Amino acid sequence: xxxxxxxxxxxxxxxxxxxxxxxxxxxxxxxxxxxxxxxxxxxxxxxxxxxxxxxxxxxxxxxxxxxxxxxxxxxxxxxxxxxxxxxxxxxxxxxxxxxxxxxxxxxxxxxxxxxxxxxxxxxxxx
Amino acid sequence: xxxxxxxxxxxxxxxxxxxxxxxxxxxxxxxxxxxxxxxxxxxxxxxxxxxxxxxxxxxxxxxxxxxxxxxxxxxxxxxxxxxxxxxxxxxxxxxxxxxxxxxxxxxxxxxxxxxxxxxxxxxxxxxxxxxxxxxxxxxxxxxxxxxxxxxxxxxxxxxxxxxxxxxxxxxxxxxxxxxxxxxxxxxxxxxxxxxxxxxxxxxxxxxxxxxxxxxxxxxxxxxxxxxxxxxxxxxxxxxxxxxxxxxxxxxxxxxxxxxxxxxxxxxxxxxxxxxxxxxxxxxxxxxxxxxxxxxxxxxxxxxxxxxxxxxxxxxxxxxxxxxxxxxxxxxxxxxxxxxxxxxxxxxxxxxxxxxxxxxxxxxxxxxxxxxxxxxxxxxxxxxxxxxxxxxxxxxxxxxxxxxxxxxxxx
Numbered sequence: 001x002x003x004x005x006x007x008x009x010x011x012x013x014x015x016x017x018x019x020x021x022x023x024x025x026x027x028x029x030x031x032x033x034x035x036x037x038x039x040x041x042x043x044x045x046x047x048x049x050x051x052x053x054x055x056x057x058x059x060x061x062x063x064x065x066x067x068x069x070x071x072x073x074x075x076x077x078x079x080x081x082x083x084x085x086x087x088x089x090x091x092x093x094x095x096x097x098x099x100x101x102x103x104x105x106x107x108x109x110x111x112x113x114x115x116x117x118x119x120x121x122x123x124x125x126x
Numbered sequence: 127x128x129x130x131x132x133x134x135x136x137x138x139x140x141x142x143x144x145x146x147x148x149x150x151x152x153x154x155x156x157x158x159x160x161x162x163x164x165x166x167x168x169x170x171x172x173x174x175x176x177x178x179x180x181x182x183x184x185x186x187x188x189x190x191x192x193x194x195x196x197x198x199x200x201x202x203x204x205x206x207x208x209x210x211x212x213x214x215x216x217x218x219x220x221x222x223x224x225x226x227x228x229x230x231x232x233x234x235x236x237x238x239x240x241x242x243x244x245x246x247x248x249x250x251x252x253x254x255x256x257x258x259x260x261x262x263x264x265x266x267x268x269x270x271x272x273x274x275x276x277x278x279x280x281x282x283x284x285x286x287x288x289x290x291x292x293x294x295x296x297x298x299x300x301x302x303x304x305x306x307x308x309x310x311x312x313x314x315x316x317x318x319x320x321x322x323x324x325x326x327x328x329x330x331x332x333x334x335x336x337x338x339x340x341x342x343x344x345x346x347x348x349x350x351x352x353x354x355x356x357x358x359x360x361x362x363x364x365x366x367x368x369x370x371x372x373x374x375x376x377x378x379x380x381x382x383x384x385x386x387x388x389x390x391x392x393x394x395x396x397x398x399x400x401x402x403x404x405x406x407x408x409x410x411x412x413x414x415x416x417x418x419x420x421x422x423x424x425x426x427x428x429x430x431x432x433x434x435x436x437x438x439x440x441x442x443x444x445x446x447x448x449x450x451x452x453x454x455x456x457x458x459x460x461x462x463x464x465x466x467x468x469x470x471x472x473x474x475x476x477x478x479x480x481x482x483x484x485x486x487x488x489x490x491x492x493x494x495x496x497x498x499x500x501x502x503x504x505x506x507x508x509x510x511x512x513x514x515x516x517x518x519x520x521x522x523x524x525x526x527x528x529x530x531x532x533x534x535x536x
Contacts (some may be wrong), residue, residue, distance in 0.1 A: 022202065033430065034429065034431070060430075066205060090191055115447065118439070126256075
């Protein structure tokens with residue numbers, strides 16, 4: 001497993017298109033969170049000295065604007081900050097658990113309103 | 127016996143590609159019109175699906191990444207969405223056909239009116255996905271589906287002129303049968319598309335994850351593809367062979383499930399028909415489960431949601447909502463009163479989109495050491511796989527024009 005952004009000095013070439021966008025995101029226990037739909041990038045200074053930085057991974061939002069352009073209002077953009085990323089291999093690993101992520105409210109809504117109410121919804125199949 | 131149980135994932139996967147309700151009828155149609163002159167297509171299809179199913183199983187077992195996660199990563203969200211649309215249309219139509227197919231088989235077996243039992247059958251399919259353990263599901267559906275071996279027994283019992291039957295194996299349009307080269311090509315593409323239908327790899331690779339395979343279990347993947355798909359191919363050829371021996375000389379054109387079973391009745395009597403019908407019920411149920419689950423796996427993997435029957439439903443809520451939604455939509459399709467068997471023939475259109483966009487990324491990632499470590503494809507496998515990508519491309523381009531020109535093989 002390659003070291004991620006918590007050790008920026010070590011340096012590793014990450015192709016945003018190949019290694020970040022559309023990758024599966026896993027939480028610290030290896031459970032699926034969502035896929036990387038888009039990135040938020042900040043550009044601190046003008047000119048070639050100001051390095052662009054990945055600010056946030058957008059998860060579960062941002063796919064439509066990626067298809068069609070334009071910019072979604074900030075309240076519609078859900079994501080995790082870059083400093084929560086622990087490492088990147090065939091998936092993007094977060095340093096946080098999925099229960100801490102508010103952006104999973106859609107999944108929780110389906111879970112609480114629909115699936116948990118059907119008999120057997122909490123049944124362990126194994 | 128343990129080995130047989132170990133291979134049930136492959137057997138169940140193959141049932142969906144070779145002997146689901148659409149294929150049962152198509153195989154018999156082909157046998158009754160072209161004899162065994164299209165048998166080579168089944169062989170080509172078996173080799174192709176063995177190669178690519180093992181690649182997808184290998185990638186998932188080693189890296190943990192599902193096939194549709196890989197499709198999206200490699201093709202980007204747009205092309206992957208096109209593939210998802212095509213694959214889901216195809217898979218959903220097949221699911222509808224299978225539920226209708228179980229009803230048709232039960233009608234022949236027990237005399238129940240098919241439309242009255244569609245809803246209970248759909249509920250049963252959903253309930254199995256919701257509640258039954260994956261291994262029980264695959265063992266029951268896979269092993270009971272093997273009762274279709276009755277077609278092989280029937281072919282042997284019919285004791286045809288084997289040398290004459292062997293002569294039919296030469297790829298050619300049968301002379302004097304009134305068949306054109308175009309209809310021959312149409313059925314060749316339809317058989318190939320069915321053998322390589324993409325929900326097989328979605329189901330097989332995700333099934334590998336359901337069973338918890340790791341890099342130590344690659345032999346399991348090999349065993350499953352090498353037992354399952356050739357077995358599916360043999361069953362498919364036996365059905366065509368039975369039709370070639372009994373229906374072709376009599377000039378009977380197959381249009382229904384009962385005609386598919388007629389050669390079994392001739393060879394083995396009522397008992398044989400009952401046994402094979404139980405096999406048909408199991409195979410169509412297995413194919414219904416395979417396609418319902420494939421819908422859930424594919425959409426969940428595209429979106430990045432948790433998925434799988436190994437989790438409690440509350441741990442993968444959206445996956446279960448998608449599966450339930452797919453079953454419900456399949457009922458809507460059936461409620462329109464369409465012929466379930468016609469439905470599967472239409473789905474060939476969608477495989478034209480889905481086939482290349484599925485197998486290309488699978489081949490690329492099976493060569494990426496980041497995913498499979500030392501188990502990257504060998505040169506021979508890659509060479510053969512590249513040839514298959516060309517065949518898939520040709521079949522994809524030819525499918526729709528052939529369908530239009532031959533009016534679906536009429």
